[in-house]
Amino acid sequence: MTSQDRPIVSIRDVRKTYxxxxxxxxxxxxEIARGEVLALLGPNGAGKTTxxxxxxxxxxxxxxxxxxxxxxxxxxYRAARRMIGLVPQELALEPFSKxxxxxxxxxxxxxxxxxxxxxxxxxxxxxxxxxxxAKINELSGGMKRRVLIAKALAHDPEVLFLDEPTAGxxxxxxxxxxxxxxxxxxxxxxxxxxTHYIEEAEAMADRVAVISGGRILLIEETGALMRxxxxxxxxxxxxxxxxxxxPALERYDLTLSADGMSIDYAYDRAAERTGIASLLHDxxxxxxxxxxxxxxxxSLEDIFVNLVKEDP
Amino acid sequence: xxxxxxxxxxVSEMARTFRTLLxxxxxxxxxxxxxFVVFGAAIGSRIDQVEGVAYGAFIVPGLIMLTxxxxxxxxxxFGIYFPKFVGTIYETLSAPVSFWEVMxxxxxxxxxxxxxxxxxxxxxxxxxxxxxxxxxxxxxxFLALTxxxxxxxxxxxxxxxxxxxxxxxxxxxxITPLVFLGGSFYSxxxxxxxxxxxxxxxPVLYLVSGFRWAFFETSDVAVGASLAAxxxxxxxxxxxxxxxxATGWRLRD
Numbered sequence: 001m002t003s004q005d006r007p008i009v010s011i012r013d014v015r016k017t018y019x020x021x022x023x024x025x026x027x028x029x030x031e032i033a034r035g036e037v038l039a040l041l042g043p044n045g046a047g048k049t050t051x052x053x054x055x056x057x058x059x060x061x062x063x064x065x066x067x068x069x070x071x072x073x074x075x076x077y078r079a080a081r082r083m084i085g086l087v088p089q090e091l092a093l094e095p096f097s098k099x100x101x102x103x104x105x106x107x108x109x110x111x112x113x114x115x116x117x118x119x120x121x122x123x124x125x126x127x128x129x130x131x132x133x134a135k136i137n138e139l140s141g142g143m144k145r146r147v148l149i150a151k152a153l154a155h156d157p158e159v160l161f162l163d164e165p166t167a168g169x170x171x172x173x174x175x176x177x178x179x180x181x182x183x184x185x186x187x188x189x190x191x192x193x194x195t196h197y198i199e200e201a202e203a204m205a206d207r208v209a210v211i212s213g214g215r216i217l218l219i220e221e222t223g224a225l226m227r228x229x230x231x232x233x234x235x236x237x238x239x240x241x242x243x244x245x246x247p248a249l250e251r252y253d254l255t256l257s258a259d260g261m262s263i264d265y266a267y268d269r270a271a272e273r274t275g276i277a278s279l280l281h282d283x284x285x286x287x288x289x290x291x292x293x294x295x296x297x298x299s300l301e302d303i304f305v306n307l308v309k310e311d312p
Numbered sequence: 313x314x315x316x317x318x319x320x321x322x323v324s325e326m327a328r329t330f331r332t333l334l335x336x337x338x339x340x341x342x343x344x345x346x347x348f349v350v351f352g353a354a355i356g357s358r359i360d361q362v363e364g365v366a367y368g369a370f371i372v373p374g375l376i377m378l379t380x381x382x383x384x385x386x387x388x389x390f391g392i393y394f395p396k397f398v399g400t401i402y403e404t405l406s407a408p409v410s411f412w413e414v415m416x417x418x419x420x421x422x423x424x425x426x427x428x429x430x431x432x433x434x435x436x437x438x439x440x441x442x443x444x445x446x447x448x449x450x451x452x453x454f455l456a457l458t459x460x461x462x463x464x465x466x467x468x469x470x471x472x473x474x475x476x477x478x479x480x481x482x483x484x485x486x487i488t489p490l491v492f493l494g495g496s497f498y499s500x501x502x503x504x505x506x507x508x509x510x511x512x513x514x515p516v517l518y519l520v521s522g523f524r525w526a527f528f529e530t531s532d533v534a535v536g537a538s539l540a541a542x543x544x545x546x547x548x549x550x551x552x553x554x555x556x557x558a559t560g561w562r563l564r565d
Contacts, residue, residue, distance in 0.1 A: 018565055056406040059565045078314070078408040086406050092399030094324075096331060101324070108320025109407040151403070 007031035008159055008190050014064030016050055024050040026214040037185055039201035040194040041304060042211035048194040052161050056086045082110060085157030089164045091144045095137035099128055103150045110155035122150050142173040159190045166200060178204055198301035212308045233296050234265040234276060239289040246286040252279055317409045321417025325391055329425045340379050344433045347375055348440050351497055362499050363530045368441040373524040374496025380430040381491055384459050385483045388422035388466030393479050411557030422463035430455050451526035457542045458519050464549035471562050490516040500532040515541055
């Protein structure tokens, strides 16, 4: 196995109990591949931020092993942390510092020599160059969020943690943030994203890990997850109301709407034969006249809600 | 060693000092001048000399120590408390830095600022009284060691404090009384014998006494004892900071 194939982040049996006695993580195993975007999805208090805090060094790791780029985050913390950039959930910034100084500070803190050109490039990539001499407290919330990203990128990390990057951010800005993530991904940066927004995971992530109650319930490639767990529904609208499902159609899994104007057909998209063609044929044979046909698919949100509900 | 990180912390902390230049530098100069007016002029007119030194000059080392001690503690305490308060401490905790580097950055900046103020007060005092220094090198060393060790103490206070009230509690309730009762404005020999003994337990006495000896070659305790006291205090602070970072006390969950 070459270093390129090896997971860039490796988490093995990590548990965390806070001084209050609250067990935030109950044995987490997770491997993150170089260059992928992983969405860590879970409700409030699931353990997302705790996991990130343990990897990045804000919380003490006492049980389990975490390696970043093959470096143990406790024993070899310097090498591990040099590879990591972190964008926290809160807009934690020194209010009176200038944007440029704040980003240069982060670069220095991570052991990199002063490089004005690099700081400029980072600020430009986040459309912050015009604001370089503005004080942080003069910026809007969205800009502050971007300053946090600029700070995290100032030392050219290989792994970027984004803790709820679009929480409380308007739609336009959220799309802008996604563009930034896509660019970073194109540059080969590994991104670990925690989010409440399923839409975000669906749009951005190569893989989704669902965490709840301090455990990872599932890790799967986003598309495969959608295919595997997302059943599809065919809705057939009728020209005239039907009183009941004709007996000839009993072999299909059909549901008639209360007003008799539409029929729902649930099917598995991944199956070899969906049965749609024969259903449509049998419908017209049964004398039902179609007005319209549409299909819908479970969103990741539906899948997520079901998973968390099932978890005891 | 992450020298870039030490530099980044130091430069950023010093930048904060210069952003608040008026508050940082001008206010200690004004308060020192007021002390001069009150202690030097009003009381000094009734006390001619203390141990052969004009009273106006005699109080200068104590005055410098009073300000420098308070400044060291408050600067360093605020320096590390502020990132905790606004949340930017996450960056320090997640950076590839050791406790040693974080401490050198914050304590270095706080001590530098306190030293600057000490020197400004010395310059200001020269306007009021004739103030030759018998051992300038030793005086500078005492000043530097005091600034560094008390900035370390302040650093601990800043980590310990959970709110602004606690942050101000120690300088207000501990440092100021200790300095006032540590022979800043009088010679301990002027006190009744029982109080002289009590004063010997005040660590600030050793700082003021040693510093004053460097100025006038007159002291309440031996210079060696003063140096030993600073060294001991510094070692205790260093041990405490090392322990704090090793256990993550009040920093890491």
